[in-house]
Amino acid sequence: MSKLLIKNIGRLQTPLGSCSHYGAKQGENQKLDQAAVLIEDDRIKEITSNGTLPQEEADVVIDAQGNLVTPGLVEGHTHLVFGGYRQAEIPLKLKGAGYLDILRAGGGILDTVQKTREASKDELYQKSRGFLDEMLSLGVTTCEAKSGYGLDLDTEVKMLQVIRELNDSHPVDLVATFMGAHAVPPEYEGRGDAYIDLLCREMIPYVKEHGLAEFCDVFCEDSVFDVKQSRRYLRCARENGLGLKIHADEIEEIGGSQLAGQMEAISAEHLIAIGEKGMEAMAAAKTTAMLLPATSFYLGKSYAPARELIQREIPVAIASDFNPGSCPSLNLQLAMNLGYLRYKMTPEEILTAVTINPACAIGRGSQVGTLEAGKQADLVIWDAPDMEMLCYRFGSNMALQVIKKGELV
Ligand SMILES: O=C(O)CC1=NCN=C1
Numbered sequence: 001m002s003k004l005l006i007k008n009i010g011r012l013q014t015p016l017g018s019c020s021h022y023g024a025k026q027g028e029n030q031k032l033d034q035a036a037v038l039i040e041d042d043r044i045k046e047i048t049s050n051g052t053l054p055q056e057e058a059d060v061v062i063d064a065q066g067n068l069v070t071p072g073l074v075e076g077h078t079h080l081v082f083g084g085y086r087q088a089e090i091p092l093k094l095k096g097a098g099y100l101d102i103l104r105a106g107g108g109i110l111d112t113v114q115k116t117r118e119a120s121k122d123e124l125y126q127k128s129r130g131f132l133d134e135m136l137s138l139g140v141t142t143c144e145a146k147s148g149y150g151l152d153l154d155t156e157v158k159m160l161q162v163i164r165e166l167n168d169s170h171p172v173d174l175v176a177t178f179m180g181a182h183a184v185p186p187e188y189e190g191r192g193d194a195y196i197d198l199l200c201r202e203m204i205p206y207v208k209e210h211g212l213a214e215f216c217d218v219f220c221e222d223s224v225f226d227v228k229q230s231r232r233y234l235r236c237a238r239e240n241g242l243g244l245k246i247h248a249d250e251i252e253e254i255g256g257s258q259l260a261g262q263m264e265a266i267s268a269e270h271l272i273a274i275g276e277k278g279m280e281a282m283a284a285a286k287t288t289a290m291l292l293p294a295t296s297f298y299l300g301k302s303y304a305p306a307r308e309l310i311q312r313e314i315p316v317a318i319a320s321d322f323n324p325g326s327c328p329s330l331n332l333q334l335a336m337n338l339g340y341l342r343y344k345m346t347p348e349e350i351l352t353a354v355t356i357n358p359a360c361a362i363g364r365g366s367q368v369g370t371l372e373a374g375k376q377a378d379l380v381i382w383d384a385p386d387m388e389m390l391c392y393r394f395g396s397n398m399a400l401q402v403i404k405k406g407e408l409v
């Protein structure tokens with residue numbers, strides 16, 4: 001049994017509990033000064049404060065040098081696994097082409113689909129492993145990853161197997177989401193309903209039977225999948241015992257966030273264009289709003305109404321949305337900065353939004369997302385005295401040391 005002590009923690013800041021926080025609770029953090037954490041194997045054993053230390057001896061001692069310590073960051077929304085890149089879209093965007101214009105012209109997601117179908121599993125594995133190494137160095141200790149660049153069974157399975165193999169081999173814990181309804185593949189062009197039939201008849205049952213994903217996600221958007229198609233796909237996911245997520249109201253408001261609330265989806269993602277009815281439905285269902293501010297930044301779009309979502313007592317999470325098309329940045333710290341500067345969330349609300357709330361939105365709220373005895377020992381020692389400094393500084397990696405399952409990584 002190994003024992004690790006982290007001492008001289010100037011400030012230990014964490015949400016508490018295993019449930020998502022909303023409304024006034026979005027900003028509720030425990031703040032302990034002059035703290036210490038005793039870790040036994042991969043679990044937190046004891047937390048002390050005000051200069052006292054745990055009684056038990058430790059094998060290894062880390063001096064946090066008076067810095068801030070928080071839970072490891074939980075990245076709640078990525079398209080981590082993909083072939084190729086889409087840097088060629090930038091000149092088009094800068095000339096005014098919209099995200100959906102590029103998709104309708106057969107580029108965008110479908111460009112990545114072609115490159116992902118062509119890529120070998122090992123090539124995808126190595127590339128994604130490199131991204132995870134970088135995310136870990138930024139303080140991310142748990143990460144959701146979606147499929148959705150295959151749009152045929154073989155390639156979707158290839159992507160989900162890459163996620164499973166990364167989860168087995170990399171320190172970062174991964175949670176897989178099947179997103180076969182990311183776009184209509186070329187071979188089904190103009191036949192979206194028939195593709196939804198294929199997803200429901202063949203792909204979702206296969207994914208469930210082989211334990212390849214815990215959630216299903218759909219891109220409910222103008223010119224992609226409408227509410228009717230999204231509902232049919234999510235009903236099939238629910239019948240197969242998979243959790244429900246939905247890319248909703250990213251570009252146009254077509255009713256995705258309303259559908260999320262009506263179906264009691266665990267989360268709805270993007271919400272830049274969310275309206276009154278969508279907020280009402282999500283508030284009633286306590287569906288988590290997974291906000292993606294770096295995508296707003298990159299697309300030059302407006303920002304989701306985070307303050308109103310908090311006011312409506314909808315749980316708010318913040319994620320990177322790392323993907324080759326609408327957000328080629330995996331930096332969750334940047335998303336935190338944008339949460340401060342553009343969503344006008346407080347540092348406490350932001351900490352909740354990148355720890356316990358995304359942990360709950362990917363089914364890991366009882367294991368990670370807070371620093372408490374019994375939780376998994378995933379922590380970050382920051383080059384900052386407090387959360388205000390962490391949200392204020394941007395462009396640098398502020399993570400000094402990352403502890404994953406009780407080990408310095
Ligand atoms: O464009 C992409 O590859 C990722 C994306 N899916 C839905 N919105 C963005």
Ligand SMILES: [Zn+2]
Nearest residue numbers: 077079247321
């Ligand atoms: Zn996304």
